[in-house]
Amino acid sequence: MMIKCITFDLDDTLWACAPVLKVAEEKCYAWFKRYYPKITAKYSEQQLFENRQQYMHTHPEQVFNLTQIRLDWLAQIADEFSYPPQMAQDAFHIFWLARNQVTLFEGVLESLEQLSANFSLGVISNGNADVDHIGIGKYFDFSVNVIDAGFAKPSPEIFHHALTLANYCAQETVHIGDNPECDVLGALNAGLHAIWYNPKQDIWLEDKKPSAIIQKLNEIETKINFIG
Ligand SMILES: [Mg+2]
Structure with missing residues (x-):
């Protein structure tokens, strides 16, 4: 898929x-x-x-x-x-x-701009940052936090809550994040694909493997071609 x-x-x-x-x-x-x-x-x-x-x-x-x-x-x-x-x-x-006074990593804006032209983008966060307030809300079709979902990552419920807003099934969706447990294992256990954002090139220690690993967000689109 x-x-x-x-x-x-x-x-x-x-x-x-x-x-x-x-x-x-x-x-x-x-x-x-x-x-x-x-x-x-x-x-x-x-x-x-x-x-x-x-x-x-x-x-x-x-x-x-x-x-x-x-x-x-x-x-x-x-x-x-x-x-x-x-x-x-x-x-x-x-x-x-x-x-919410964050400094985006280099290349984030360009990646969001490019990806939003070809994919539906969403947010799944355990924190209390607000993409609209930060000024990058226009790139995202939906945003889910712990208050919306009643659960935090890595619980599958928060990922499933996001899918109801996405209108795509788990197999059509890939989650990207830095945290092996919350982001990668959480997404995989909820049935989504998962890309591990690993800029420091840490070693992956879990049995279940991410669908892909990236050091920069601009690698996402290329990696996605090999997923699914
Ligand atoms: Mg994180």
Whole structure:
């Protein structure tokens, strides 16, 4: 069956995630310092980070939804200092704005432009980035996150949710991402094809093999000809 649809992971596939998250945390901390200074008087940025890690550790059932768990943790912080609950929403918005200030990897725009002419493109992400807000939404026909699907990668449910929006079957769809478990094994187990985006040329360690491996997104179209 021919590939008709390509779904993309976002973080560390279209941009580097760590630097953007670092800046987002810094901006949040500066915002607390300015508007909710009791928080920063008690916690350093590192301590606040550890506080959130601790919260996530004690709520493992919620960790798949990174947006909700951050909101819940922020609500707990607001409560600790008797700040209004609205603080949580506002702080999340500060984080979210900064978190979407991404720098696309070289060649991403050109690849999306080219691929969108020949394939239906979609997004399947566990994170809370927003392709419309980032300005690349026009290349994608649909976008699925954890909140939409109620499941996170590698659960097959999130891939199947995407397929209902894609109007293509699993065998006509290839998912592309950097994470061997979430992206490659997740997609393969859901019946899709899977391309491993592996710019650092790591070794593949799993029994199940990706349909193809690429170091740059501009290799996608050539590789797709050999899939399906
Ligand atoms: Mg990723």
